[in-house]
Amino acid sequence: MIQVQHEDFHVDALYKRLLQRNKTGAVVMFVGLVRQFTDQPEAECRFELEHYPGMTERNLQTIVDKAKLRWPLLDVCVVHRVGRLSVDDQIVFVGVSAAHRAEAFQACDYIMDYLKSRAAFWKKESHGTDSQWVAANSNDDKSLERWSE
Amino acid sequence: MPRVKVVFFASLKEAMGKSEHHVELDLPLTITQIKQQLASDLAHGDALLASGIQSSVDFEFTRDTDWVPETALEVAFFPPVTGG
Numbered sequence A: 001m002i003q004v005q006h007e008d009f010h011v012d013a014l015y016k017r018l019l020q021r022n023k024t025g026a027v028v029m030f031v032g033l034v035r036q037f038t039d040q041p042e043a044e045c046r047f048e049l050e051h052y053p054g055m056t057e058r059n060l061q062t063i064v065d066k067a068k069l070r071w072p073l074l075d076v077c078v079v080h081r082v083g084r085l086s087v088d089d090q091i092v093f094v095g096v097s098a099a100h101r102a103e104a105f106q107a108c109d110y111i112m113d114y115l116k117s118r119a120a121f122w123k124k125e126s127h128g129t130d131s132q133w134v135a136a137n138s139n140d141d142k143s144l145e146r147w148s149e
Numbered sequence B: 001m002p003r004v005k006v007v008f009f010a011s012l013k014e015a016m017g018k019s020e021h022h023v024e025l026d027l028p029l030t031i032t033q034i035k036q037q038l039a040s041d042l043a044h045g046d047a048l049l050a051s052g053i054q055s056s057v058d059f060e061f062t063r064d065t066d067w068v069p070e071t072a073l074e075v076a077f078f079p080p081v082t083g084g
Helices: A011-018 A055-070 A101-118 A138-145 B010-016 B031-041 B045-049
Strands: A002-005 A026-033 A045-051 A073-081 A083-085 A090-098 A121-127 A130-133 B003-008 B020-024 B054-057 B060-062 B074-078
Touching (some): A002 A055, A011 A026, A011 A073, A011 A090, A026 A101, A055 A101, A090 A101, A101 A138, A121 B010, B020 B031, B031 B054, B031 B074
Parallel strands (some): A002 A073, B003 B074
Antiparallel strands (some): A045 A121, A073 A090, A121 A130
16 A cells, blocks of 8 residues: 555554455564754744655555565555644654565665655755755665665 | 646745746757756746756656657656655
8 A cells, every 4th residue: 555645644554454364474664753853942843745746656656566576575555644744743654564574674674765765755844934945865875775786 | 849747846846936837848858958948948947957956757757868758748857855
């Protein structure tokens, strides 16, 4: 399942979706959250996520498809929120189920690495009257190097 | 000439002062050539020439040297992505 949505998500419900009776031996899940990005009072911190409807979903599907080719996975679930968020809100969920833990750990890590660098999302942070688009982190691109074949 | 929808996102959208633009392009052209044409045609178009501006054609990531075919419907320009 791949979802780009404004609404919050429920980790327990997503976890249950990943389970396959008599087959699942491991589930690895990652949740990314909005952390306080300035020393300003939390109430003044605003966070916005923009995406490219149509392309973003396609990017995520491509990433998941590549992960499924690389590891024997039972299921993958990616949910990414867009719109206005606040400090401590959930942003992204990546869950992977497999027969064994090694592939589940690796595939979850792989999907998050590619999601950071190859999916059309842009973050904007605001506090008070100041706002700025978050710059890409060069370490995110470096993280992809470890997956090169 | 094919009429193409060009869309902008995030900081580039703000710098351009618009989210989309419809233009007739003499395709095939490279992404670099399209950037240069739009930069001269549009107010604030210089923002397209900033380093690191990325692109896509019909929802697939492209590079500056890639050719955009006559069949292209939508070209997008945007800063490096920052999801997750």
